[in-house]
Amino acid sequence: METDTSRYPDSIGVFLAPAEYVDSDNTDIQAHAGRLATGRTPRHALIEIFRFVRDIPYGAPDFDRLASFRASDLISRGRGYCVPKACALAALARAAGMPARLGFADVSNHLASPRTVELMGSRTFAWHGYTEVLLDGRWIKLSPTFDAELCTRMGVPVLEFDGVADAHLPAFDPSGRTFMQYERLHGEFHDVPARFLANEMPRLYPRMCAAIRAGVVH
Template sequence: MIANYERLTNPTRVFDHENTAVAQFVDGAGCYAEPNIAQAIERLHDAVRDTIDYNVFNVSLGTELSASEVVREGAGFCLHKSILFVAGCRRLGVPAVLCSDVVVNHVADAAMLTLVGGDAFLHWYAQIYLNGRWIKAAPIFNTLLCALSGIDVLRFNPHADAIEQRNSATTKMLFSGDQRTHSNPDMHDLLTLIRNKHPRMVTSAGRTPTSLSLAGISL
């Protein structure tokens, strides 16, 4: 599927897992205390999901975005969280890549729908090589956020893909099947991809808009 596994553990400018901030995040997640790599990755998954706040408004989205910046800012949406998760997996020696696809049936309020321009979202997640197989993981929506939204928490599965977040008892994210794999992404290219799908999200300030600015309110 994806060849040359060794290079998929290397640090890159975006997946800068040699940075002290990323190293401390992985250590602080308790990954090294686990008896096997699957449990270590689960620890990392849950730490990214629950300690990095999910937010699409006024978060870093520029050419300097990297895993270490995600740690320092402590907030972001699926792109940010997936970048950090991929970097953390690579630091633990697990081959990992960033993936993107378009999804519908996404939990969103009116402000988010305005920001993205509809109900089809460019969604980001990770694909990792664990115990002899490629699996997909998406440590995106915080446990607290899921509780407030009335949706199930998406839990890590070391044996199968776990990316289809349920919105209710009968509905879940619907993926278009247009998956793209980014093994060594360049932020200029990722920003172009985002801008083409969601032009309001990419600004000259290098941050996503605030919800107030979308409503035409200035402070």
């Protein structure tokens, strides 16, 4: 799909440009964006893009392989964690002509399993990735992290996006228990800081990363 940057100032138009990891110029990304967006208004196209990325199954990160952060790699593999999923949403939105950028935050998962807490050494997940898309003059925050099947197993609501309100990870589960809490925002990025994350995550969570490398966590 052709992306027209001329109607945006340079400070916004940059978020329509392809990047190393938000590779919106990739042929597979372009094909998926065309299928999801053609014939739809930007709002309805974004709803379709969000649902498509959301329901790519959640999987353990692969910090030893920088390509795993790339949007097209996630689409090809059909599995990934929050950062490449946010990257894929941004790439598809850019390919569909909507400015998009990445946001990062530290979040606390109050419903994380005891095993996960043990491996992480904390309930706080550093550098959780989400997406911001410019629609009707407003940056909308979207978190396509957990697929519908995983949410059902976790007993939490499937996150929906109505095309208007932010779709962040839910603060509470259906029983009113605290679920996800945003602790610290790290700002917005044009592309994934992949090399930083590949070094920072093993430093912060050595046991979890060792378990992933050993194939104990998938």
